Amino acid sequence: MTRPIRVIQWATGSMGRACLRAVIDDPRFDLVGLFVYGAGKARRDAGEIARRDPTGVIATRAIEDILALDADVVVHCPMLSDPYDGHDADVRRLLESGKSVISINNYFEPRALGADYAAGLSDSALKGGATLAGTGVNPGWVAERMAANAVSLCLSHRNVATREIIDCTTVPNPEYVFGALGFGADPKVIDLVDGPLARTFDRMFAQSVEGLAQRIGLTLDGYESDHELRLARQDLTVAAGVIPQGSVAATTWRVHGLSAGVRRLTHEVNWIMDPTDPAFAGKPHWQIEVDGLPGLKIAMDLVDTAPEGVRTKPEQFAVAAMVLDAIPRVVAAPPGLLRL
Template structure:
């Protein structure tokens, strides 16, 4: 018996996960949801550049809800945070566990009807919602939390991500969703109505809340201090021309206040120009613990030496984070699940027929 999986959306990261599902001996792909008309009706193998699977991509939510599946991997387009609640609720009510790669680190962080509706959907369908990914996901809710075990007295914890975005090919994503190429004089990076902020604020405030919950801390509030930096010259990028004086580097910062002082900070540098970085070639992630004792942990990702594909190490890692979460979400009680501190590679799960099906 294997886990029956639906892939929801096939953008850059969704396609990477789709390949991981198709390639994994303990996972059976049973459905694919796509947004674009050009992908509708294609075999999933065509989308993933794999042999035909017999699974045909659909744009019908009803078709997906009707499937017999254990898990839906939700890799939706970024939008205002919470805008995908209705479809996630429908998936949970249909009895399918949901793994999101775009937030939902700790839905219970939000008081009121939103979290209650998500939890009730899980209870109704006997299903569980959990997040998986790199950030949010691995670097904060897992790596930073585990690293905190090195200190007896923690003053603060900082989670820093540095992403070179020059490889992004989609103009709509780079110049629209992420805010590159904007006029710094005409945007307020802390305006909750600006597109990138509306997509990211709730997602990463929730991630700060998840870290705090794992550390047994009670947040007073989460404050933002977002910053944008301008390009010193024109930049020819794969997604198009970024003009001098427009945004070439965004630094998104969320700080959790505990007992009146800054305690947990998530800082994300997305950049196509390294002028304003502290160092020209920073690590992908860095966790900085200030405490007794303190610690600094830096992490980079590398592709397998034999891999000659165009996929990046980050795409492979997202797929791994999701795939390694499947047994965890299937074993969890119905409702809302903060990401487990450890979701390791499992040799028994990696063997065909070794996995236990979801109940």
């Protein structure tokens, strides 16, 4: 009988906990380690953090404890960092220790961030005989898989656009909501060209654009972006706190892929705190539009089918599903960078 794949869970925010529960619940996997950032989670059993039975795996805040473990793969789910590559040092140490890494925030298409950047990550993976990959629903699925499949229905295409609207009203972490996502900020302090949020999402979503281009055989010669803010029409009380009137209540991060100087691919992500805003109300979670022959439009929504009392959101289940699907493929892949 084949032994279970040995998994380390890294971080237990809302997405990380969903992945942790999925790993614990799946007999294909054996949870052998848990890294946490918060002092209140350290030295607690993983089962307690995941609202599951005890596992015997005790959470640690020390990367040295994680590096010493014998494991096949690390499911890497930290909060977005500023700068975007702020987690690279940890990831490279994990790879060099012989552990493959699956990220939900980065490493989808590292070559989109520069050949030297990708080469450095590849060197660490090869040194440890490990594999590095990124997966999720966006990046990782809507453009790279769904839009790529949609294009196969068209004899030709001028532009392929993917758009997502994410309702963030139930996200509970104030540090994430008011820091990493920029909600509640004075719009005057948000630099949409070269500010930290713009740099983060430029680098994240350029990977979605490049991933789509690779899958449909389109060679890109660059990327450009145009981002937007929308302001709160009144004070908004959400799970993480209050979004004051006149402060940032929605951000639109839009990255284009250029071929011969023309925008051929567009990837747009809208993070929102007011679902009644006419710009977003009634619109699907995802939309794909192909301007081609023939033209094509696809609208998709996630549906909440969780049992009563389960607080996990559909998008959290979806990310966990993508991660679990990726684990066996990453473990079986040759060392280096893997496009899932």
